[in-house]
Amino acid sequence: MLLINDRDRLDWRDGMTVQEMLDKMPAALAADWMVSAWDQNTVIRNATPGVSGVEEVAASWLIDLLGLPSQSGVGFVTGATMANFTGLAAARHQVLTAAGWDLDRDGLAGGPRVTVLVGEDRHATVDLALRYLGLGEPTTVAADEQGRIRPDALASALVGVQGPVIVALQAGNLHSGAFDAFGQCTRLAHDHGAWVHVDGAFGLWACASPALRHLVDGVEAADSWATDAHKTLNPPYDCGIAVVADPNALRAAFGLQASYLTHAGDHVEMFERVPEFSRRARGVPVWAALQSLGRSGVADLIDTMARNARAISAGLATVAGAEILNDVVFTQVSVSFGTDERTRAVTGRLLADGTTWMSGSRWRGRDVLRVSVSNWSTDADDVAASIDAVRRAARS
Numbered sequence: 001m002l003l004i005n006d007r008d009r010l011d012w013r014d015g016m017t018v019q020e021m022l023d024k025m026p027a028a029l030a031a032d033w034m035v036s037a038w039d040q041n042t043v044i045r046n047a048t049p050g051v052s053g054v055e056e057v058a059a060s061w062l063i064d065l066l067g068l069p070s071q072s073g074v075g076f077v078t079g080a081t082m083a084n085f086t087g088l089a090a091a092r093h094q095v096l097t098a099a100g101w102d103l104d105r106d107g108l109a110g111g112p113r114v115t116v117l118v119g120e121d122r123h124a125t126v127d128l129a130l131r132y133l134g135l136g137e138p139t140t141v142a143a144d145e146q147g148r149i150r151p152d153a154l155a156s157a158l159v160g161v162q163g164p165v166i167v168a169l170q171a172g173n174l175h176s177g178a179f180d181a182f183g184q185c186t187r188l189a190h191d192h193g194a195w196v197h198v199d200g201a202f203g204l205w206a207c208a209s210p211a212l213r214h215l216v217d218g219v220e221a222a223d224s225w226a227t228d229a230h231k232t233l234n235p236p237y238d239c240g241i242a243v244v245a246d247p248n249a250l251r252a253a254f255g256l257q258a259s260y261l262t263h264a265g266d267h268v269e270m271f272e273r274v275p276e277f278s279r280r281a282r283g284v285p286v287w288a289a290l291q292s293l294g295r296s297g298v299a300d301l302i303d304t305m306a307r308n309a310r311a312i313s314a315g316l317a318t319v320a321g322a323e324i325l326n327d328v329v330f331t332q333v334s335v336s337f338g339t340d341e342r343t344r345a346v347t348g349r350l351l352a353d354g355t356t357w358m359s360g361s362r363w364r365g366r367d368v369l370r371v372s373v374s375n376w377s378t379d380a381d382d383v384a385a386s387i388d389a390v391r392r393a394a395r396s
C-alpha cells in the first residue's frame with residue numbers, strides 16, 4: 001500500500017546498474033494500474049491525503065532532480081501541451097496583473113495586448129496553448145540552423161515590444177534535440193520585464209543527467225517549465241508536468257473558492273495548480289518511476305537514450321546517400337537521403353518493413369526521416385536492428 005507521508009523513508013536509491021533499472025521500470029506501469037484501482041480524485045489534500053502525499057513527494061523529488069527552484073509549484077497534467085498551457089496561463093495572469101489589468105474580473109477583451117515571443121522552430125503545441133489562452137499567434141524570432149532561438153534576434157525583438165511580454169524558450173527541438181541558450185535569453189527577457197517559459201517536453205530531462213546538464217545551463221532562471229514524464233521518464237501516457245517558480249502565480253491562474261472545499265491551511269491545493277478540477281492521481285506513477293530508478297537510474301536512463309541516438313546517427317551515416325542534418329546532442333536524429341522524393345521512399349519502405357518506427361517529417365525545407373529515442377527499453381540490439389532496417393530500405 002502506498003500511503004506516503006514520511007519523506008525520509010522515501011530516499012533516493014542510488015547505484016543501480018542499467019540492467020537493474022530496465023528490469024524495474026514496470027513499477028510505473030503497476031503504479032498506474034493501482035491509481036485506476038484506487039480511483040482517488042486528486043483535488044484536495046483533506047479528501048485524499050494518500051495520493052496527494054505521494055504526489056507531493058514526487059513533485060519535490062522532481063524539482064530537486066531537475067535543479068529547479070525549490071519553492072516551485074508543480075502541477076500534474078495530461079501532457080506537455082497542457083503543461084505549456086499551464087505555465088503560459090500563470091504567465092498570462094502575472095504579466096497582465098503587473099500591467100495593472102484584472103484578468104479575472106475583466107477578461108482579455110479591452111486589456112493590454114500580451115506579446116508572446118517564440119523561436120521560429122518551436123513546437124506547434126506552444127501555439128495551440130496560446131490559442132486556448134486567447135493570446136492569438138505568437139511573434140516569431142529567428143532560429144539558427146539547429147532550431148535554437150537566436151539571442152541577437154531575441155534582443156532586437158524585445159526592444160521593439162511595448163506592454164506585457166512572455167518569451168517561450170525550448171529545451172529539446174523535435175528535429176535536432178537542440179537547446180536554446182537559456183542563460184543569455186532569460187537575462188535578456190528579464191531585463192525587459194518578460195516572463196520566461198520553457199517548453200522542455202522531452203529535453204528538460206537533460207537537467208537530471210550530470211553528463212548532459214550543460215545543455216540546459218541557466219534553465220533554472222526561467223519562470224515556468226513544461227515537461228512530459230510520459231516521454232523521457234516512461235510512465236504510461238497521461239503524464240505531463242508543469243512547474244512554476246512562484247506557486248502563487250499558479251494559484252492565481254487556477255485557484256477558485258467553493259464552500260465545500262476545505263483547504264488544508266496555506267497549502268496550495270492540487271486543484272490550484274492545474275486546469276482540471278477532478279483528476280486521476282497521475283503523479284503516483286511518476287513517484288514510482290523515480291523511486292524505482294533513483295537519481296543515478298534516471299541519469300542512466302537519459303544517458304542511454306542519448307547514447308543510442310548517437311549510435312543510430314553513426315550507423316545511419318554509413319548508409320549510402322544518407323546525410324545526418326543535425327548535431328546529435330540529445331535524443332533526436334534527422335536524416336535525409338538526398339532528394340525529398342528518395343527520403344520519402346526510404347521512409348515508406350522502412351515503415352512497411354515494420355522492424356523499427358521512425359517518422360517522416362519536414363525540417364528546414366527538406367524532407368527528413370526523424371528518429372526520437374524515447375523508450376526506456378531500447379538497447380544496443382534494437383539500435384543495430386534499426387540501422388539494418390534503414391540500410392535495407394535505402395537499398396530497395
Ligand SMILES: Cc1ncc(COP(=O)(O)O)c(C=O)c1O
Nearest residue numbers: 079080081123125174199201228
Ligand atoms: C517539444 C515538444 N513540446 C510539446 C509537445 C507536446 O507534448 P504532448 O504530446 O505530451 O502534449 C511535444 C510532443 O512531441 C514536443 O516534442
